[in-house]
Amino acid sequence: MKNLVAISLISMVMTFSPTLVAQSNVVKVAVGDIYKGKLKDIGYGMTAEEVLNAIYKEARISHEITYMPDELAIQSVLDGQYDALDLRISELEYDHSQSLVKVNVAIGNIDIYIFSLGEHLDLSLQDLHDKDVVSVQGAVYVDKIKHYKSLHLVTSEEAALMLINGDADVWVAAMQSYDFVKEKYPTIHVSSSPVSREYLYHYLHITQSHLLKRLEASAEYVMKNKVIE
Known part of the structure; x- marks a missing residue:
């Protein structure tokens, strides 16, 4: 009986663990409502959502975008509730260096x-x-x-x-x-x-620093080639 229970537990772990791993690898990106809508050009004929989707796709990193009020978007990433923050100017890095790291490629301007x-x-x-x-x-x-x-x-x-x-x-x-x-x-x-x-940069919560080099390489490629679908 104990062996049957053990086998059942192992089977459940094998069944559900890929899903759990996949979910944990999705980068949750907080985007302020200011960037909502197809007309919100960030300076290169692209919207914030378009350029972020292109950068994450090129880096082969799964992500999901959630729109929310602008102040809440910043605070939710500072608090670690979300993994990444839309596009903000460079001074944010200095004001919140203990919580945020900057993807150091300008990908827009305001x-x-x-x-x-x-x-x-x-x-x-x-x-x-x-x-x-x-x-x-x-x-x-x-x-x-x-x-x-x-x-x-x-x-x-x-x-x-x-x-x-x-x-x-x-x-x-x-x-x-x-x-x-x-x-x-x-x-x-x-x-x-x-x-x-002001030039705009993507930000990661400091716990996602391991993604920094991949996203910087991807951002450079996207901005050079304007790989936007």
Whole structure:
């Protein structure tokens, strides 16, 4: 009887272990809602999801993408609930070096603009010193404007509402953030030329550091050859 039980247990392990191993090898990628949709170009005629899929496919690493609010995407990877983080600028590596490692190949870029209720303004960063400025929480580029008169860090939706309600004079953000709300708030307009360009990198939770070299080699190949399906 004991032998039969032992054989049954071994059989169960042999039956289920491949599935368990396969699941454990899937890299869970957290992607902020800012990258949602086919129109979210990251600078090379590609969406974030397209380029990430191409890089993981080239590296022969199984992955799954989950969209969530932008701040939650960052925090879920910092906490180790997810294995990898979409595309963020390089300063994130220094702010969270104990939790994140950067795939050190630029695979996109974002241009930063100033937005306001004025249609024909041509503002620069120097024009903002005496204004109430709002920017997106979790956007590391706010370091460039943190010393201004008044800076509020909120979500894209809250930033738009603060402009509409007169609680802020200008909003500094990536065009992708503006695209996320512009149909809902048509009185908000682009009020500057690009005031900054930031290059985007993929990030891994530090527990996934063993994948770094494979993903860097894959990212270099994809960006050189634009292998996007």
